[in-house]
Amino acid sequence: MTTSELKVAEKWDTALEKGIKRTAYGAIAGGVVAALLFRGVGIRSAILGLGSGIGVGITYAEAKRDFEDLAPQEAPAEGKI
Template sequence: MAENKQLDLNAKWDAYLDLGLRRFAYSSLAGAIGGLLLFRSPVTRWASLAFGAGVGIGSAYTECSYKFDGSPAKLSTPTISDTPASLDGQE
């Protein structure tokens, strides 16, 4: 049973690395092409490439966190009963 869980974890890490590297490469390429087409300054071209790489890594991280942990906990808005009494106007 423990060996089966280890194999499942290894498969998830393999999928994470594959997805992460692919999205990093494709987004960096899209950022580089966009930078070449839209910007003249080398600094803004590098910034466009870095932005694309960040988007790729972020999207890969988000999708892989769903695979590892399942759906993230939903944030709820505080209700009146959650607020301290001093904020309600009651002393």
């Protein structure tokens, strides 16, 4: 494997690890909030899903930024800014 392939593999490993952790943390936080504030099963499930979704979204945004840093930077074409 080349160094660029190793960097991509490392980014994927990091992104997956963070994704699993943040999804779990979001679900736990959502579950605690739901258990303390709401009585209905439907709203508890919704809050739990919201917490999980926030964890996934944060991970996605960070992973996207990390993978964009790996992409080669292009110089602007002549005549265009």
